[in-house]
Amino acid sequence: MSKQYQAIVVGAGPAGSSAALTMARAGLDVALVERGTFPGEKNMFGGILHRMTSIEELMPDFWTKAPLERHIAKKGTTFMTAEASFNVQHETVNFDRAPYNGYTVFRPRFDRWLAEEAVKAGATLITRSTVDDLIYKNDRIAGVSILGRAGQIKAPVVIAADGVLSFTAQKAGLRRPKFNADQMAVGVKALIDMPREVIDDRFGLVRDQGFANEFVGCTGGVRGGGFLYTNYDSLSIGLVFHLASLRVSGKTPYDLLNEFMEQPQVAKLVRGGRLQEYSAHVIPEGGYNMIPELAGNGILVAGDAAALCNATGVNLEGINLASHSGILAGKTVIEAHQQQDFSLKTLKRYKERLDLSWVMKDLKGFRNAPKMLHIDRIYNEYPELVCSMMEHIYRIDGTPKVSIPKLVLREVKEKVGLKNAISDALTAWRAL
Amino acid sequence: MNIDEIFDFTSFTIDREPHIVLDTAVCVGCDNRGCTNSCPARCYTWSEEEQKMTFVHDGCLECGTCYVVCHKNAFTRWRYPRGGFGVAYRMT
Numbered sequence: 001m002s003k004q005y006q007a008i009v010v011g012a013g014p015a016g017s018s019a020a021l022t023m024a025r026a027g028l029d030v031a032l033v034e035r036g037t038f039p040g041e042k043n044m045f046g047g048i049l050h051r052m053t054s055i056e057e058l059m060p061d062f063w064t065k066a067p068l069e070r071h072i073a074k075k076g077t078t079f080m081t082a083e084a085s086f087n088v089q090h091e092t093v094n095f096d097r098a099p100y101n102g103y104t105v106f107r108p109r110f111d112r113w114l115a116e117e118a119v120k121a122g123a124t125l126i127t128r129s130t131v132d133d134l135i136y137k138n139d140r141i142a143g144v145s146i147l148g149r150a151g152q153i154k155a156p157v158v159i160a161a162d163g164v165l166s167f168t169a170q171k172a173g174l175r176r177p178k179f180n181a182d183q184m185a186v187g188v189k190a191l192i193d194m195p196r197e198v199i200d201d202r203f204g205l206v207r208d209q210g211f212a213n214e215f216v217g218c219t220g221g222v223r224g225g226g227f228l229y230t231n232y233d234s235l236s237i238g239l240v241f242h243l244a245s246l247r248v249s250g251k252t253p254y255d256l257l258n259e260f261m262e263q264p265q266v267a268k269l270v271r272g273g274r275l276q277e278y279s280a281h282v283i284p285e286g287g288y289n290m291i292p293e294l295a296g297n298g299i300l301v302a303g304d305a306a307a308l309c310n311a312t313g314v315n316l317e318g319i320n321l322a323s324h325s326g327i328l329a330g331k332t333v334i335e336a337h338q339q340q341d342f343s344l345k346t347l348k349r350y351k352e353r354l355d356l357s358w359v360m361k362d363l364k365g366f367r368n369a370p371k372m373l374h375i376d377r378i379y380n381e382y383p384e385l386v387c388s389m390m391e392h393i394y395r396i397d398g399t400p401k402v403s404i405p406k407l408v409l410r411e412v413k414e415k416v417g418l419k420n421a422i423s424d425a426l427t428a429w430r431a432l
Numbered sequence: 433m434n435i436d437e438i439f440d441f442t443s444f445t446i447d448r449e450p451h452i453v454l455d456t457a458v459c460v461g462c463d464n465r466g467c468t469n470s471c472p473a474r475c476y477t478w479s480e481e482e483q484k485m486t487f488v489h490d491g492c493l494e495c496g497t498c499y500v501v502c503h504k505n506a507f508t509r510w511r512y513p514r515g516g517f518g519v520a521y522r523m524t
Contacts, residue, residue, distance in 0.1 A: 036515075037515075042512075042521065108521050108522055108524065129515040130513065147512075147515070148514040164496060179499070181500050181503075186472060186496075243500050246501075247464065247466030247470050251469060254433060254435040257433065276441065277521065277523060277524050279493060280473065282495050282497055282500060
């Protein structure tokens with residue numbers, strides 16, 4: 001088997017399908033190659049599909065067509081210890097009307113739908129196919145080979161959208177052969193079955209409203225955080241750990257996830273639920289500083305493969321960046337076909353397009369955020385400080401009260417140290 | 433959640449041929465063995481008694497953690513499973 005296409009996209013995730021959709025709509029003959037039995041089978045994420053402005057441009061009524069779960073109308077942050085928690089919540093009617101600010105989704109459904117949209121536009125979806133290597137003709141990329149299968153898929157240009165470890169980009173020499181564990185995290189997630197009415201009552205939701213909560217202080221001192229998102233009739237709950245920190249901690253993701261779900265205040269939220277599925281994946285969290293070469297002769301890199309993930313600690317964005325980069329990669333390939341030139345000279349327009357877009361502007365703007373997230377005190381001392389301070393403020397036990405400024409100063413000195421607190425505040429200020 | 437029961441709540445189509453192959457002799461000399469605690473599916477187990485690393489790919493979630501945490505380059509093969517094999521998420 002050997003078939004000639006005008007472009008190959010490796011990976012039918014949000015980046016790949018967005019690229020294939022863009023190119024197919026312009027009339028290119030595109031092969032969208034996916035290793036799963038269907039797109040989305042291998043994909044998991046922490047949880048929120050943020051607003052997809054780039055998809056909205058391709059499909060103005062995106063949110064009425066896509067298989068989405070609840071829209072996020074309410075967001076929360078919890079600072080917690082083994083015994084206590086302090087919550088901050090934000091809710092606005094502005095996030096409760098279209099165009100919505102974000103949704104929970106199931107990746108095996110959403111990714112499959114997006115790939116089918118590319119197919120409707122004319123792309124050829126080839127599933128059950130793990131790309132093994134790039135093939136070259138006269139020193140130029142000429143297609144890809146498939147693991148365990150004879151034959152090749154041929155095209156003069158390849159878009160590597162094969163996820164965080166992107167072996168396609170590595171084989172093209174665009175990413176470094178070794179990852180830095182300081183720039184990588186792993187997310188683990190439990191999907192918990194729960195009746196819709198219980199979720200509505202428990203989290204104060206009506207209609208299709210959804211709630212998204214992030215947690216700090218729930219990772220046993222390992223750098224990372226927790227999340228809880230509401231789907232229609234299930235909860236997504238999980239933890240994210242920085243790998244350099246997890247590796248030396250001796251702790252395991254599943255034990256820490258169990259401890260998290262058993263913490264008294266979290267246990268109340270998941271009570272009565274039944275575990276449906278457990279999943280895990282690595283996340284590129286190094287931000288701007290870990291982005292590989294984005295283009296080479298005959299190849300472009302998009303999505304997680306290009307480390308286009310914005311983990312600032314406030315929001316964790318990935319799919320929206322992936323989709324936008326896929327569209328820009330697709331546009332660049334369309335242009336390359338018009339000029340019949342697939343060399344870096346033409347394809348580097350992709351990087352220029354990305355640099356001008358919000359994707360790179362955001363990543364560049366928050367380039368110091370990973371540094372802030374490396375402050376270990378965020379994961380233990382600060383949540384303890386917040387919870388202990390609130391307990392002192394609320395406690396009424398017949399002893400004279402300490403004034404709040406005095407209390408804050410005392411607690412900061414005791415739990416963190418004044419010098420550390422000032423230095424951390426400066427780092428955070430610069431990062432955000 | 434008991435990780436030993438991973439096959440009860442996550443689906444796999446297991447390929448007889450492993451997609452990850454480990455040179456366990458390298459692991460004997462490793463000072464860290466971060467894979468044993470970091471792997472979310474507990475695919476790696478170190479026996480202190482036998483001084484031996486065991487890797488089983490059956491319940492591998494294909495997450496990439498071991499690929500990143502192994503600093504000894506102990507893999508003689510690290511690739512994704514052949515098309516159609518490996519973990520199969522339904523609704524995550």
